[in-house]
Amino acid sequence: MKEHLLEADSILVELGGRTVLSDIYLQCRTGEVVGLLGRNGTGKSTLLKVLFGTQDTPDRSIRIDGQHRPALSLRGRWIAYLPQHSFLPENLSILQMIPLYVPDRRLAREVMANDRVRPHLRKRTTALSGGELRYLEVLLLLHLPAPFILLDEPFSGIEPLFQDRLVQLIDEYRGRKGFIITDHLYQGILQVSDRILLLEEGRAIGIRHKEELEVRGYVPKGTFEARDGAAAKRGLGAGGRGNFGADGRGAVPPLEPGEEFEVDRQTWKDLDLFDHGRRGPVFELFNKVKTTGGGDTLERLLRHPCNQRSLLEARRDTIGWFAENGTELRINREQLNTVEHYLSCGIGLFPRVYFDAAVYTLRNLVKESPQYYTVTHGVRQTVSLLRHLFHQTQEWMEGGAPGALVGTVLELLELVFDSRVKAILFAPERPLTTMELARCDHFFRESGKHSLRRMLDILYEWDAYFAVAQAAAQYDLCFPLFSNSPAPMVRAQGLFHPLLSNPVSNDYQMSGEANCCFISGANMAGKSTFLKSMGLAVYLSHVGFPVPARSWETSLFNGLITTVNLSDNISQGHSHFYTEVRRVREVVLAIRRKKRMVVIFDELFRGTNVKDASDASLRVIDGLAGISGSLFLVSTHIVEIAAGLQHNPNIFFACFESTMEGGVPWYSYKLRSGISNERMGMLILKNEGILEMLEELKG
Amino acid sequence: MLTVRIKACLHYCKDLLPINLLTSFLISLVGTAYGLSFGKTFSLSLVTAGAFLSSYFYERRRGHQYYFFYNLGISRRALHAGAFLTDLLLAAGVLLVKNNFR
Numbered sequence: 001m002k003e004h005l006l007e008a009d010s011i012l013v014e015l016g017g018r019t020v021l022s023d024i025y026l027q028c029r030t031g032e033v034v035g036l037l038g039r040n041g042t043g044k045s046t047l048l049k050v051l052f053g054t055q056d057t058p059d060r061s062i063r064i065d066g067q068h069r070p071a072l073s074l075r076g077r078w079i080a081y082l083p084q085h086s087f088l089p090e091n092l093s094i095l096q097m098i099p100l101y102v103p104d105r106r107l108a109r110e111v112m113a114n115d116r117v118r119p120h121l122r123k124r125t126t127a128l129s130g131g132e133l134r135y136l137e138v139l140l141l142l143h144l145p146a147p148f149i150l151l152d153e154p155f156s157g158i159e160p161l162f163q164d165r166l167v168q169l170i171d172e173y174r175g176r177k178g179f180i181i182t183d184h185l186y187q188g189i190l191q192v193s194d195r196i197l198l199l200e201e202g203r204a205i206g207i208r209h210k211e212e213l214e215v216r217g218y219v220p221k222g223t224f225e226a227r228d229g230a231a232a233k234r235g236l237g238a239g240g241r242g243n244f245g246a247d248g249r250g251a252v253p254p255l256e257p258g259e260e261f262e263v264d265r266q267t268w269k270d271l272d273l274f275d276h277g278r279r280g281p282v283f284e285l286f287n288k289v290k291t292t293g294g295g296d297t298l299e300r301l302l303r304h305p306c307n308q309r310s311l312l313e314a315r316r317d318t319i320g321w322f323a324e325n326g327t328e329l330r331i332n333r334e335q336l337n338t339v340e341h342y343l344s345c346g347i348g349l350f351p352r353v354y355f356d357a358a359v360y361t362l363r364n365l366v367k368e369s370p371q372y373y374t375v376t377h378g379v380r381q382t383v384s385l386l387r388h389l390f391h392q393t394q395e396w397m398e399g400g401a402p403g404a405l406v407g408t409v410l411e412l413l414e415l416v417f418d419s420r421v422k423a424i425l426f427a428p429e430r431p432l433t434t435m436e437l438a439r440c441d442h443f444f445r446e447s448g449k450h451s452l453r454r455m456l457d458i459l460y461e462w463d464a465y466f467a468v469a470q471a472a473a474q475y476d477l478c479f480p481l482f483s484n485s486p487a488p489m490v491r492a493q494g495l496f497h498p499l500l501s502n503p504v505s506n507d508y509q510m511s512g513e514a515n516c517c518f519i520s521g522a523n524m525a526g527k528s529t530f531l532k533s534m535g536l537a538v539y540l541s542h543v544g545f546p547v548p549a550r551s552w553e554t555s556l557f558n559g560l561i562t563t564v565n566l567s568d569n570i571s572q573g574h575s576h577f578y579t580e581v582r583r584v585r586e587v588v589l590a591i592r593r594k595k596r597m598v599v600i601f602d603e604l605f606r607g608t609n610v611k612d613a614s615d616a617s618l619r620v621i622d623g624l625a626g627i628s629g630s631l632f633l634v635s636t637h638i639v640e641i642a643a644g645l646q647h648n649p650n651i652f653f654a655c656f657e658s659t660m661e662g663g664v665p666w667y668s669y670k671l672r673s674g675i676s677n678e679r680m681g682m683l684i685l686k687n688e689g690i691l692e693m694l695e696e697l698k699g
Numbered sequence: 700m701l702t703v704r705i706k707a708c709l710h711y712c713k714d715l716l717p718i719n720l721l722t723s724f725l726i727s728l729v730g731t732a733y734g735l736s737f738g739k740t741f742s743l744s745l746v747t748a749g750a751f752l753s754s755y756f757y758e759r760r761r762g763h764q765y766y767f768f769y770n771l772g773i774s775r776r777a778l779h780a781g782a783f784l785t786d787l788l789l790a791a792g793v794l795l796v797k798n799n800f801r
Contacts, residue, residue, distance in 0.1 A: 054769065076772025087766035089710065100710075100771070103703045144770060 004030045004147045005065055006079070006178060011050055012059040013043060020046055022202035028178040030147050033170065035193030036182035037207070037218060042199040044182040045084060048150045051180070052081040080146040084153045086133055088125045094136065095121045101140040111143060116165065131162030138166055142173045149173075151181040155188040160337035167192050186219065191292055194278060208277045261305040261542045262559030262590060262597070266583070270564040270600075271536050272499065273302060282536065285498055286471045286545070290331050293340075293456065294463030301464060305542035307556040309482055314404030315465070315544030320479045321402045322469035323546075329466040330392060331459070335381050342378020343445065343452070347371045350379075350441040361434045379440045380432060382452070386416070386425050389459060412458055415451035419443055468545055477546035480537075481553040487511060488557065488596060488631050490538065494550025497533040504669035505550065506530060510633075514652045516625035518645060519635040519671075521656030522678040526669040527635040528564055530656070531600050534633060535562045538598045555596075557631075561587050562600040576607030584620055597630040604636055614638045618645065625650040642675045663687075707771050708781040714761070715753040715782050723749035738797035742790035750786045754779065 011024040020043040028034045038044045049055035051062060053071025062069055064078050075081075088097060094117065102108040112121060116135055125133055134154060141149055151170075155163045163185070170179060170192050183189050190196065196207040198218055205216070213219045268274040272282040279287065283302060289295045306312065322329075348371075351357045364372040393409040401409065416422050421443045424436050432440065444452050471477065475498050483489055489511035496503035504526070510517060521527045537547045541554050563583050567576065574582065584604075591597050604620065605613040617634075618641040624632045625648050645651050655676035657668045665683060685691060723744035730740035768778055 052769070054766075072774055075769050075774070080770045081766060083763065083766050085763045087763055087770075089714070089764050089767055090761070091714070092710070100703055100707055141770065146770075 007063045010061045030178040033179040033193045035189035035196045038199030079148045080141040080144045081150045102143040131158040148178045153183045155183045155185040160341040267562045270562040288467040288470045293460035297460045298464040312544040317402040318405045319465045323472045338381045350438040357438045472546035480541035483555045491553040492549045498548040506671045516632040516651045518653045520639045520676045522658040525656035525658045558596045560598045564602040599632045601634045712782045712785040718753040719749040722752045742793045745790040746786045
């Protein structure tokens with residue numbers, strides 16, 4: 001399928017004398033989901049209407065694949081638009097409507113056979129619920145030939161079940177179409193988007209991390225921040241403002257001051273964990289979570305490594321026990337979504353006085369209001385979830401859970417121990433009475449809301465741990481040991497890269513005085529893969545996660561800096577070499593700040609001439625090796641400088657073997673001590689037939 | 700896609716027609732009271748006041764449904780032109796019937 005690019009710039013919109021949008025630039029490719037966030041009145045819907053061509057504007061330029069297009073030629077052919085309100089004709093049945101939007105008979109039959117559409121074919125749109133209608137509208141738009149779909153508030157006003165279905169629908173079509181989505185339910189947008197733009201004062205600001213939404217005041221401070229157990233016990237909500245349910249998913253206890261493990265975006269990119277805010281392939285290895293909150297927690301855990309031994313050991317032991325025990329966390333995703341929706345619905349509390357509660361219930365027995373349904377259904381689901389959770393934790397306790405897990409379970413029980421709902425939660429399963437409903441509702445959404453939030457956070461954390469435990473079993477990962485040695489050290493047996501299908505493992509050790517490893521080897525011998533494996537093992541052990549090795553022991557460090565896939569920075573006008581120089585400077589500054597670092601350089605100074613590269617490499621490696629407390633792994637093809645480094649006792653030499661067998665290079669991918677002088681570059685070039693092709697072209 | 704657009708356009712015209720017919724009928728009744736020909740007044744009203752009022756009421760009551768047509772690549776102007784053409788054909792038909800079956 002051909003890829004298309006939608007670009008919009010110079011958009012200027014003034015409404016009522018106020019500049020709503022000024023000089024916006026926005027782009028979207030097919031296969032990409034762009035999320036638009038912003039407060040009320042910041043121009044999100046206006047921007048979508050401008051793109052669709054139904055909003056007049058004095059200035060705008062919209063290009064498809066670089067070609068300017070007038071509004072009329074965009075609609076339907078290039079862009080489809082889902083407005084905030086329903087747009088389907090009320091006097092047509094769904095059966096009549098489908099052929100209009102899906103002219104292809106085979107596709108139309110597929111749409112009609114859709115499980116969520118089939119029961120309603122004879123109905124008119126007025127007979128559908130809000131969620132069903134929204135689902136149908138999105139489904140129809142997706143069948144139009146337009147490669148770009150603009151969705152204005154697709155999730156608003158519909159129940160979580162349909163929100164989930166819409167997300168699934170978007171996921172299904174994201175490979176073929178480009179989406180621009182805006183909604184006030186930002187959780188849905190964050191879940192589904194590849195990129196986020198925040199509209200603020202007429203400008204579109206790119207958001208790289210969701211925490212920036214707090215900094216820019218779009219969500220209350222602390223929404224994405226961690227809340228520790230102590231805070232929950234004190235009754236402090238997210239950020240201490242008492243706001244509840246904005247999005248408390250994925251909370252992780254914050255690090256104590258001075259315990260951060262420093263890592264930067266380049267390192268995340270090199271290790272394939274995160275790239276430009278997206279989750280990378282290594283993240284996806286662990287991403288076997290069952291809930292959205294679990295996914296967010298997993299991301300937060302992986303984004304926040306630390307060197308607090310007790311925390312890392314507790315996490316490691318819990319995951320290890322889950323992996324060994326082979327038990328499954330039984331969570332119903334739809335039930336959790338219902339609970340989250342109930343907690344953030346904003347509907348008034350159930351009447352507390354008996355008479356009022358009885359009248360309220362009777363009135364709703366005659367004609368049930370959506371509010372009554374949301375609250376009662378939400379309470380029942382929350383009670384069922386908690387009962388189930390307590391039952392499961394009891395099984396764990398009986399099964400000999402480790403101390404760290406027992407501590408968390410006790411904290412969980414303590415959160416409801418003094419509450420008025422304890423008797424209800426621990427009673428055998430039976431329908432709740434009206435007064436029990438009222439009591440639970442008041443606890444869940446008022447007096448005990450912070451306790452419940454913490455309980456859900458714990459549940460999400462366990463979901464993430466179970467996912468990691470599954471990954472550990474699937475990819476044969478080992479659990480790290482943390483050394484007490486005062487000197488920096490790492491010891492690996494059977495270290496491999498988890499993304500390789502048939503990896504060759506290596507044993508490796510660094511400790512004592514020799515803190516710098518000079519790695520050489522021919523092209524394609526496995527240097528970069530080994531360095532990435534090392535970086536990943538160091539990183540994952542500082543998250544408390546299992547490591548791709550047979551055994552792994554490490555001392556605790558203050559940070560990791562890797563430089564494997566460094567590129568130039570054209571936007572800042574930095575050449576490749578200058579970017580490398582800046583990177584070395586960053587390393588030196590980080591070591592000055594943090595002292596105990598692991599630093600990995602793959603092919604240092606490849607962006608300059610051989611003479612400068614060898615001189616610079618020699619000086620830098622020699623200089624780095626003199627810094628005690630940190631570990632350095634440097635690979636290079638300039639083996640000539642090895643002679644100049646041999647005098648330094650802090651440097652040891654390792655290389656990857658390779659041999660020639662019948663004119664074909666053979667690699668063992670095994671690391672051994674020494675220096676490799678093998679050169680395979682020209683041979684690889686020859687074997688690929690490039691030189692011959694060039695000769696032919698000349699002729 | 701063209702067939703689909705024509706079908707969608709006809710659907711729009713069908714939506715406008717009841718109000719147009721009703722308005723034109725009422726205007727014709729008033730016209731007859733003043734001694735004007737029913738058929739001629741009806742035909743004229745179909746392409747003038749009736750057409751205008753039906754478009755106006757559609758805009759007021761179902762304005763949000765225009766996006767249904769926009770997504771098919773049909774502009775509001777094209778819809779109005781299609782509706783006018785239909786009204787014109789209808790008016791011509793009424794006149795034809797009136798003149799031949801007097």
